[in-house]
Amino acid sequence: MQSPRTNPTGRAHSARPWVPVAVALASAIVSGCQPAAPTPPPVDAVVVVVVDTLRADALGAYGAAEAVTPTMDALAEGGTLFERCLATSSWTWPSTASLLTGKLPPEHGLIGKDGSSISPDVPSVAAAFQSAGWATAAFVANPIMDAELGFGRGFDRWEGTDDSWDEAAVPLERATAWLAERQPGEPFFLYVHLVEPHSPYRPTAESAVALDLPAPPSEEDLGAVTRAYNLMIKGAPYDQGAIDDFVDWRRRCYAAEVRDADLAIGELLEVLRRRGPLDRTLLAVTSDHGEEFLEHGLMGHGGQLYPESVHVPLILTGPGISPGTRVAERVENRLLGPTLLGLAGISRPDGLAAANLTDGEERDLRQDEPSLLHLGNGGWIEGGEYLIPDEQQGMVAGDTVTVRARVEGGDRAASHRAFDPETPVQTAASTDVDQVSSEFSKLRRPSTTAPLSEELERKLRGLGYNLGRREPR
Ligand SMILES: [Zn+2]
Numbered sequence: 001m002q003s004p005r006t007n008p009t010g011r012a013h014s015a016r017p018w019v020p021v022a023v024a025l026a027s028a029i030v031s032g033c034q035p036a037a038p039t040p041p042p043v044d045a046v047v048v049v050v051v052d053t054l055r056a057d058a059l060g061a062y063g064a065a066e067a068v069t070p071t072m073d074a075l076a077e078g079g080t081l082f083e084r085c086l087a088t089s090s091w092t093w094p095s096t097a098s099l100l101t102g103k104l105p106p107e108h109g110l111i112g113k114d115g116s117s118i119s120p121d122v123p124s125v126a127a128a129f130q131s132a133g134w135a136t137a138a139f140v141a142n143p144i145m146d147a148e149l150g151f152g153r154g155f156d157r158w159e160g161t162d163d164s165w166d167e168a169a170v171p172l173e174r175a176t177a178w179l180a181e182r183q184p185g186e187p188f189f190l191y192v193h194l195v196e197p198h199s200p201y202r203p204t205a206e207s208a209v210a211l212d213l214p215a216p217p218s219e220e221d222l223g224a225v226t227r228a229y230n231l232m233i234k235g236a237p238y239d240q241g242a243i244d245d246f247v248d249w250r251r252r253c254y255a256a257e258v259r260d261a262d263l264a265i266g267e268l269l270e271v272l273r274r275r276g277p278l279d280r281t282l283l284a285v286t287s288d289h290g291e292e293f294l295e296h297g298l299m300g301h302g303g304q305l306y307p308e309s310v311h312v313p314l315i316l317t318g319p320g321i322s323p324g325t326r327v328a329e330r331v332e333n334r335l336l337g338p339t340l341l342g343l344a345g346i347s348r349p350d351g352l353a354a355a356n357l358t359d360g361e362e363r364d365l366r367q368d369e370p371s372l373l374h375l376g377n378g379g380w381i382e383g384g385e386y387l388i389p390d391e392q393q394g395m396v397a398g399d400t401v402t403v404r405a406r407v408e409g410g411d412r413a414a415s416h417r418a419f420d421p422e423t424p425v426q427t428a429a430s431t432d433v434d435q436v437s438s439e440f441s442k443l444r445r446p447s448t449t450a451p452l453s454e455e456l457e458r459k460l461r462g463l464g465y466n467l468g469r470r471e472p473r
Contacts, residue, residue, distance in 0.1 A: 079323060080315070327357075
């Protein structure tokens with residue numbers, strides 16, 4: 001989606017016409033007395049770390065009470081932190097595909113329905129680096145990110161995982177070996193995807209001890225939780241204590257896994273530092289989505305579009321990035337790719353938004369545009385009922401999210417605040433719902449779809465994912 005206020009070259013206007021001449025002159029005189037800002041050294045390394053399932057408020061830098069992220073917090077202090085960054089969806093496929101293509105899920109096509117895969121017609125950030133002569137590699141610990149879906153496009157080396165949720169040590173070791181093969185001065189784009197803190201939560205013993213994790217709930221406890229949950233969804237009286245204890249245990253396991261991810265990023269930084277100074281290295285840390293802890297009736301992710309699952313961290317460091325800066329404007333991390341390409345001085349491929357998240361004026365202009373969120377189906381809880389929509393379309397305008405759920409028998413819609421996990425759910429204004437429909441109708445959906453191979457479907461089923469072709473049950 002391009003800003004309507006951009007000129008035909010796609011660049012945001014660089015000057016504001018309303019700046020009074022006297023102010024502009026004074027500014028010119030003052031700046032004329034100042035030494036010119038030093039030009040940052042050219043970028044020759046771009047590293048993107050995606051911490052799967054990392055909600056923004058899990059980081060100390062985003063206000064977490066329990067500080068388990070000293071490495072990411074230090075990166076934020078030395079770089080730029082985006083306080084209000086949105087993923088495009090609340091689960092891995094659509095959101096990570098957006099990170100790698102700059103496109104919204106309906107545009108790139110990987111939405112978890114029949115024939116879902118990343119359309120070969122959409123741009124690829126990795127391919128743009130590759131075309132510019134950069135070495136490109138991805139080391140991915142999430143088994144559902146299969147190269148068959150199009151994730152591997154543009155990477156000289158793509159190493160995923162077959163059927164397990166690899167601990168961070170695996171992609172780190174592979175990335176380290178790949179970095180050791182790089183020649184001095186050879187530019188590279190490195191993508192590392194960690195699955196701590198994605199469930200199943202299996203924190204290291206060190207983090208379990210550090211966070212003093214209690215023993216897991218017994219079978220009996222879990223039975224009580226299930227009974228309480230079923231009553232809660234129906235709006236009937238339920239055992240609040242059973243639910244609270246379970247959520248507390250889950251939250252603590254999650255925090256321990258976040259700590260593990262932070263330690264892994266620290267190790268990766270050490271590997272990079274051992275190669276030499278990082279003054280030409282751009283580093284980005286973000287996530288594909290967050291995690292729900294019953295704030296709005298569900299656990300996990302991929303079911304709804306509330307802040308707990310779409311508000312993600314985004315931290316940038318490196319040449320051209322303002323240190324110690326916190327950006328308050330709403331941004332989307334699908335625009336990270338074009339931003340990194342621009343900072344690295346590489347031409348953006350056709351079809352990729354000419355976006356630069358580090359440009360304050362451009363961010364200002366984008367505040368007038370809505371951000372869109374999408375889910376292929378997910379769940380919808382209303383009036384004690386659990387419904388499965390065909391599709392959920394979300395639109396963030398200002399600080400308000402309107403979600404339209406396409407449900408058999410009639411659409412449902414609700415609104416909430418965009419960056420508050422405790423946000424109450426309200427009735428959506430009909431004009432906002434109409435605008436959601438209108439925004440989604442403008443999107444260009446890919447014309448080609450390819451069903452998943454039987455082998456991949458089998459793998460996904462083994463991992464507990466019922467995706468691709470719907471089988472009679
Ligand atoms: Zn994910």
